[in-house]
Amino acid sequence: MDKPDDFFLRMPMTMDELRASVEHMVRDQHQVLAAPERDRAIDMALARYGVDMPRRASATLRWQADGHAQRLPQQWQLSFELLHVELLGAGGRNEALHRYLVRELADGFELLLHERKLLAGSQVFIIYICPHEAGSILPSHREAVAAYAAHLLCRQLAAHFSGEREAAIGADASQTESRARNYAARAAEWRASYFAALGVADPAIEGAPARPAAAVASWPQRHPRHQIGGAPAFRGRA
Template identity: 30%
Template sequence: MLADLQTLVDDMVRDDAARIDADQRDRAIALALVQYGRDRPRRFVSDVTMPEDGLIELPEGARAILTVEYPVGLRPPRFLSPHQWSRYDAPEGPRELVSGVATGATMRVTFGGAHALTEDQDTVPPEDREALTSYAAAILFDQVAAMTSGDGNPTIPADAVNHGAKPENFAKRAERWRQRYHDLLGIDVKRTKAASVVVQTPLASTTGGSRLTHGRGRFRR
């Protein structure tokens, strides 16, 4: 439950200087829960009858369709391609538009949505609790790094504390806890980053022609 995760985050951060209060910790846990919900959505499974218009209403707490089993009951089960459903914004709220299923037929839909974490409800599996709290600890250490970024080294040499190193140290701790989160969930950050390419495109001159240094054969001897 929430109280257990709060205690675990406190153990991870060990804020003896009291830089982080309970409200900051709880906000960090809430943000970590959002990120965790993106990486490991809560799953809702429901048997749905295909309406005539093909628009599926999302159950409370659900945000999108993860899988659609159709027809139901085959072994091994058969699933629709993800290209056969898409989000549809209706006046009464978001829906999912599904194709390839006969009107009136039953399909087994797995929805993905946000996790709940309160004093009375906890949908985070026990094996992922450390990952969730690791991300919350990373958020808090990022905040402490920003908080101490204005600290400078003392002018009195007798003070042996290196204040200038604090932001970097806290930032490294944040990085380690974030990496711990990814490791525990088996997320390869490098593979999830989109590749990018920088291309230089020759621009036309102000008269619409090619520039002096581009093109071949403009000036021959």
């Protein structure tokens, strides 16, 4: 029988769970950060995760009429990237198609084949890349993605208190400067934890070697681990 923790790790992670994890990592006692700023940091963390761990998905398109074009899935967005197109043939005799483009329409997108007209009923298999969402984060990377969002927010808090230091005087100035330094240190810790957990080099550190993907991240000790549930909807970029 599965342990309760194992069950929750297989459940798709929700955005509320991701928000809760980030809030647990970033203690904003002075309420400097607004909800839109937190959500923007999470969006940026998901985008960063998409760069480091591309999310792949696939679909099979069925040609509705003779011609060169067929509608792409309804959820297709401008940010999606088409990687592979393959015509499915009888008996497993498939053919890779190399001359194509994605064309934007008034109400969606379509796959347009160059110099190739397919009959109605033809099936084309596609592999594509699309942005991550909370539910697509691998269980082992959930805390890492939250850590990257925490890095962005702590950096923002450090900048805020650094700016306030200029207007403060005496003991207030010293306290404000201390807050700025502490948030800057936390930002660096959370960023390092993210890249260590994924086993990839931090692009901000020139010549930094990639860590093994199985490496255990060293999470900042001042923040207790916050367990969250959720399982990936797709492996990689889906």
